[in-house]
């Protein structure tokens with residue numbers, strides 16, 4: 198190259214020295230071309246005698262440009278008269294001063310071309326669709342470059358007809374674009390941005406579609422079904438947001454460092470919603486939704502409360518020594534914190550014993566353990582989600598306890614005595630029996646062990662006393678465990694029959710009856726008196742016979758004799774009975790029955806309610822005082838403020854103690870009067886007034902149907918009975934028909950049961966259906982009959 202250079206230089210000098218010139222004037226031009234375009238310029242020889250050889254093109258570095266060559270971006274080309282300069286593709290680094298040079302008479306002339314290469318005006322970073330931010334200053338970006346800073350002009354509208362001026366109030370045109378102040382919805386639309394370069398005369402334009410963008414605004418975070426929910430439920434949290442472009446949502450739990458990262462979340466997000474299929478307690482907390490678009494971001498939080506069912510911790514079986522102070526605490530978790538109650542349920546769940554210790558757990562925390570604390574405790578933890586209960590058994594360790602440490606037991610020949618060393622103890626106690634004989638014993642203390650196998654170690658013994666075997670005396674059992682010991686004494690003593698009845702007197706006599714007060718004897722060794730026997734008779738009979746009627750009473754019922762003869766002297770003696778037998782007779786005492794007289798007043802037995810449905814007036818026959826009651830006179834009068842005698846009705850009734858009164862009006866008060874009559878006259882009237890209540894409305898229909906059924910049944914049974922009776926009569930001359938026909942003539946005896954209770958002793962016991970003094974099942978008393986031979990008193994109805 199250096200050789201070439203030298204060669205060219207020599208050539209140039211040679212040419213210059215040749216003094217040749219093609220033009221004789223200097224000339225200067227400016228040429229501006231855009232990058233990439235072709236630059237072409239001719240330099241021609243005008244002077245005669247000169248050829249192209251006298252022309253030279255020089256580049257900005259003053260180098261001679263030669264013809265087209267290998268990699269030359271600039272080259273010359275010879276034409277007939279001109280030497281043309283070619284730049285096929287202009288680039289910026291080719292810019293500069295190009296000169297066409299010629300020489301004349303040692304003078305050099307040149308045509309100068311200042312080549313300037315510029316890029317064409319163009320837009321950059323300018324999009325066709327742009328967004329504006331509502332209520333904010335927002336720019337439509339339009340940037341252009343060109344040969345010089347392009348002049349930007351803006352137009353609005355589809356056709357770009359309205360020019361926008363730089364008025365600073367609404368629009369500000371900058372190099373960057375158009376700043377629209379306080380964007381409102383009207384600013385949306387098509388804009389035309391035009392960039393022009395004055396130097397090159399270029400102008401380009403671009404249409405930009407501007408949309409008004411609104412920043413996101415989260416209007417609501419909705420939890421469905423609710424922000425407060427129970428563990429295990431399904432939860433959806435929706436993040437409702439406004440804004441354009443449609444904001445995207447991101448959720449995170451506040452406090453989670455890396456929500457989108459590797460921490461696995463318990464939810465699935467789709468669009469604006471996250472969904473928990475099965476919410477867990479640890480999912481409780483604050484959730485934040487972030488809504489974002491190009492216009493901005495918005496955040497909102499929502500607190501989720503996960504409620505959990507109560508769970509009871511550490512309420513487990515315990516055992517404690519009696520006397521200890523035992524904490525009984527029921528700890529429960531759950532949200533909301535559960536209400537906890539501890540209740541004592543007794544020894545077993547079947548036991549109906551409830552003690553409420555609600556809210557008194559603190560007191561429980563220092564439970565002073567004793568035997569009665571043993572049993573089941575239930576802790577109930579309840580909150581709005583659920584209720585949980587836990588059962589705890591408190592076992593109390595304690596020394597043996599006997600229910601009763603001393604028992605006196607009576608025994609006699611034939612009696613069986615059971616003794617037991619049963620005690621309450623935890624853990625079970627060891628025990629042992631010990632015997633100390635007393636005066637009546639036939640068994641020596643040491644000998645019992647031989648007679649009864651395992652006497653000392655058996656829990657229970659049963660001794661049947663006889664002449665040969667009578668272990669009277671002290672049977673003592675000692676029970677012992679690690680917490681202490683206790684003993685129980687059975688004192689088996691020989692039991693005797695009661696001593697003589699010393700205190701008995703007649704307290705009430707009527708014409709046919711007498712009542713007594715008998716004081717049980719106490720001055721004896723033996724079981725308690727359970728009854729009395731009396732032997733009595735008319736005084737006259739004691740001259741005739743030794744056999745007299747007797748009568749037994751159990752204690753607790755009135756000691757009363759009836760069916761006695763009026764106006765008669767009787768003798769009577771008593772003996773007390775206990776389980777051993779009957780004691781000795783007392784001495785005879787006497788009493789007199791009263792003379793015959795008019796009956797006692799009858800005793801009403803009406804119940805207003807019952808009456809209103811049955812309309813039957815009932816009463817109880819009074820003591821007849823020696824003569825049978827032959828009739829009753831019943832009078833009833835409706836009462837309206839005052840008694841109107843004319844409305845009264847009167848019935849005379851024989852041999853009955855009830856009357857059906859169908860004309861009884863509901864809701865009416867009646868005055869009732871009843872008189873009993875016997876051969877001695879009228880009794881005092883028994884009177885009363887009562888109000889028949891209104892008919893019970895609901896009753897009739899059901900009563901009717903039930904009554905109908907019963908009625909039909911009765912009719913059927915009766916028909917059957919009558920048929921049977923007819924058959925019996927025809928065949929064997931027996932049965933009711935037979936007795937009615939054949940025994941009609943026999944006079945019917947007055948009901949002896951109606952002839953008692955002279956002084957109305959039973960008036961207060963009006964409930965009992967019959968007038969038998971002794972039959973008082975309501976009071977729970979039993980009537981006993983004493984069997985003399987066996988000494989056993991059996992519950993049997995006895996009337997002499």
Ligand SMILES: *[C@@H]1O[C@H](CO)[C@@H](O)[C@H](O)[C@H]1NC(C)=O
Pocket residue numbers: 363365369370371
């Ligand atoms: C428009 O006005 C602002 C302020 O008045 C000015 O800074 C800016 O250069 C102006 N733009 C044009 C293109 O004139």
Ligand SMILES: *[C@@H]1O[C@H](CO)[C@@H](O)[C@H](O)[C@H]1NC(C)=O
Pocket residue numbers: 458459460
């Ligand atoms: C979670 O990702 C972080 C880094 O991104 C990593 O250090 C960490 O060990 C990851 N934890 C788990 C449990 O993968």
Ligand SMILES: *[C@@H]1O[C@H](CO)[C@@H](O)[C@H](O)[C@H]1NC(C)=O
Pocket residue numbers: 443467468469
């Ligand atoms: C939610 O996604 C569905 C498709 O998965 C789409 O059609 C819908 O437009 C989206 N809604 C929102 C609010 O993004």
Ligand SMILES: *[C@@H]1O[C@H](CO)[C@@H](O)[C@H](O)[C@H]1NC(C)=O
Pocket residue numbers: 330333334412492493
């Ligand atoms: C609205 O303009 C204010 C100040 O002019 C700016 O702080 C805020 O970020 C803008 N908002 C948006 C969404 O560009």
Ligand SMILES: *[C@@H]1O[C@H](CO)[C@@H](O)[C@H](O)[C@H]1NC(C)=O
Pocket residue numbers: 510511526528
């Ligand atoms: C009950 O819970 C409290 C507090 O959590 C704790 O201090 C106590 O030890 C618990 N009691 C029992 C018996 O577990």
Ligand SMILES: *[C@@H]1O[C@H](CO)[C@@H](O)[C@H](O)[C@H]1NC(C)=O
Pocket residue numbers: 557559560
């Ligand atoms: C519980 O204890 C407190 C004091 O410790 C006492 O005032 C309260 O009466 C007790 N409640 C019961 C039911 O014993």
Ligand SMILES: *[C@@H]1O[C@H](CO)[C@@H](O)[C@H](O)[C@H]1NC(C)=O
Pocket residue numbers: 565567568569570
């Ligand atoms: C056990 O304690 C309860 C209550 O403190 C008391 O009523 C009861 O008498 C006690 N029982 C015994 C056997 O001490």
Ligand SMILES: *[C@@H]1O[C@H](CO)[C@@H](O)[C@H](O)[C@H]1NC(C)=O
Pocket residue numbers: 577578579584586
């Ligand atoms: C627990 O207590 C709640 C109310 O306090 C009651 O409704 C529930 O029946 C109780 N549960 C049991 C098993 O006693």
Ligand SMILES: *[C@@H]1O[C@H](CO)[C@@H](O)[C@H](O)[C@H]1NC(C)=O
Pocket residue numbers: 513514589590
């Ligand atoms: C607690 O005690 C009860 C009664 O003794 C028994 O049935 C139950 O199995 C015990 N429970 C536990 C967990 O030991």
Ligand SMILES: *[C@@H]1O[C@H](CO)[C@@H](O)[C@H](O)[C@H]1NC(C)=O
Pocket residue numbers: 730732745746747748985997
């Ligand atoms: C009681 O009388 C009956 C007969 O009525 C007689 O068999 C019985 O022996 C008498 N009882 C006494 C203790 O006299």
Ligand SMILES: *[C@@H]1O[C@H](CO)[C@@H](O)[C@H](O)[C@H]1NC(C)=O
Pocket residue numbers: 764792793
């Ligand atoms: C009662 O008996 C006595 C003697 O037995 C007799 O004198 C008297 O007349 C009797 N009274 C009547 C009313 O019968």
Ligand SMILES: *[C@@H]1O[C@H](CO)[C@@H](O)[C@H](O)[C@H]1NC(C)=O
Pocket residue numbers: 863864891892
């Ligand atoms: C019974 O009488 C009372 C008032 O005396 C009246 O209110 C009621 O309706 C009457 N009932 C019938 C069933 O007549």
